[in-house]
Amino acid sequence: MTLSRRNLIQGAALAPWFGILPRFATAELAIGSATLTTLSDGSLMLPGDFIFEPMPKDELAPILADYNLSAERLEPECNLALYRDGTNNVxxxxxxxxxxxxxxxxIVDSLDAIGLAPEDITHVLFTHAHPDHIWGLLDDFDEPLFYDATYMMGLAEWDxxxxxxxxxxxxxxxxxFAVGAKRRMEAIEDTVVLxxxxxEVLPGIMATATYGHTPGHMAFEVRQGSEAALVVGDAIGNHHVAxxxxxxxxxxxxxxxxxxxxxxxxxxxLTAEQMTLIGFHLPNGGIGQVDRDGDGYRFVEAG
Known part of the structure; x- marks a missing residue:
C-alpha cells in the first residue's frame, strides 16, 4: 500500500470507532534540577504498510504477534517532550x-493539564517537519500558536x-507534507533560528544529526552534569520493528x-551510555531505555 493523504484521512476517520481518547501528561524524568515531561498530542491512525511495506512479511509476522499488533492498522502515540529548567520552557x-x-x-489541552498555556513556551525546537511535528504551529488565525516562543530548526531540515x-x-x-510544512515555515521565516x-542550541541542549527519516532530522541531547537524555523524534520511530x-x-x-x-x-x-531516550511514537509517554535483546534491542519503559 502506498501512503497518501487520502489513505491517512480515511484511516483517521475510523478512529472514533476504536475508542482513541487523548491523554495528557504521560511521563516525567528529572535531569539534574530540570525536568523532561512528555505531553500527549493524541495519536495517529496509520495503514500498516506505511511502515511495513518494504519488510519481509514472513519474518515480520511473528514480531507483530509478539507485540499484539495488526499488519493492517497502527495507532502510535504522539509524545511531545517539554523541558523545564526554571528559566526556559522548551x-x-x-x-x-x-x-x-x-x-x-x-497539545494545548495537555499543556493546560499541567498548568501551562501556549504563551508560557519560551522555545520550540523542531526534530523535523513532518505533519505530526509541525502542523500544530499555527492557531485558528494562521498565526504562530506559541506566539512568545523562539522557533528553532536544523539548517539542513529548513533548507x-x-x-x-x-x-x-x-x-x-x-x-x-511539503506544502503543509512550507506554509507553516513561512509564518516564522523572519524570526526562526537555524x-x-x-x-549547543540552548544551555544544556545539544543538537545531534539523525538524518534519514527526513533529510535534516535532528535529535537533541539534554544534559545537566552527568545526567542526560536523548530526544530522538522519529529517528527511532516505534517500539517494535525498529x-x-x-x-x-x-x-x-x-x-x-x-x-x-x-x-x-x-x-x-544509547546502550553504551545507558542513556534515557524520549521517542515521539514510543508507548506510554515514550520515556525509557534500550536493552540488547539477542540480535536486536527492546524498549524498556521508564518506571
Missing amino acids: LFDVGSGPDFMPTAGM YWWNPETVNAIGEARAA FDDGE FRKPEWESGSDQDAAQAIDTRKMLFDR
Missing part, C-alpha cells in the same frame, strides 16, 4: 494541530522543506538506507 515539536488527523492535535523543488521531488504521496549538527530489526528498511523513512545507519548509531550510543 517544547520539542508542536504536534499535528487540527488539520492532520482528528485523533491528534491535543529541504523551504526548497520550491521539494514538493515535486518528494513524490505524490508526500506532496501535501542551527547545525553539534551546536528495535527488533533496526537493519530493516521502513516505509516511513524518506532515505531508508541512511535511516538504518542512524538507528544503529543511536542504539549503539
Whole structure:
C-alpha cells in the first residue's frame, strides 16, 4: 500500500470507532534540577504498510504477534517532550494541530493539564517537519500558536522543506507534507533560528544529526552534569520493528538506507551510555531505555 493523504484521512476517520481518547501528561524524568515531561498530542491512525511495506512479511509476522499488533492498522502515540529548567520552557515539536488527523492535535489541552498555556513556551525546537511535528504551529488565525516562543530548526531540515523543488521531488504521496510544512515555515521565516549538527542550541541542549527519516532530522541531547537524555523524534520511530530489526528498511523513512545507519548509531550510543531516550511514537509517554535483546534491542519503559 502506498501512503497518501487520502489513505491517512480515511484511516483517521475510523478512529472514533476504536475508542482513541487523548491523554495528557504521560511521563516525567528529572535531569539534574530540570525536568523532561512528555505531553500527549493524541495519536495517529496509520495503514500498516506505511511502515511495513518494504519488510519481509514472513519474518515480520511473528514480531507483530509478539507485540499484539495488526499488519493492517497502527495507532502510535504522539509524545511531545517539554523541558523545564526554571528559566526556559522548551517544547520539542508542536504536534499535528487540527488539520492532520482528528485523533491528534491535543497539545494545548495537555499543556493546560499541567498548568501551562501556549504563551508560557519560551522555545520550540523542531526534530523535523513532518505533519505530526509541525502542523500544530499555527492557531485558528494562521498565526504562530506559541506566539512568545523562539522557533528553532536544523539548517539542513529548513533548507529541504523551504526548497520550491521539494514538493515535486518528494513524490505524490508526500506532496501535501511539503506544502503543509512550507506554509507553516513561512509564518516564522523572519524570526526562526537555524542551527547545525553539534551546536549547543540552548544551555544544556545539544543538537545531534539523525538524518534519514527526513533529510535534516535532528535529535537533541539534554544534559545537566552527568545526567542526560536523548530526544530522538522519529529517528527511532516505534517500539517494535525498529528495535527488533533496526537493519530493516521502513516505509516511513524518506532515505531508508541512511535511516538504518542512524538507528544503529543511536542504539549503539544509547546502550553504551545507558542513556534515557524520549521517542515521539514510543508507548506510554515514550520515556525509557534500550536493552540488547539477542540480535536486536527492546524498549524498556521508564518506571
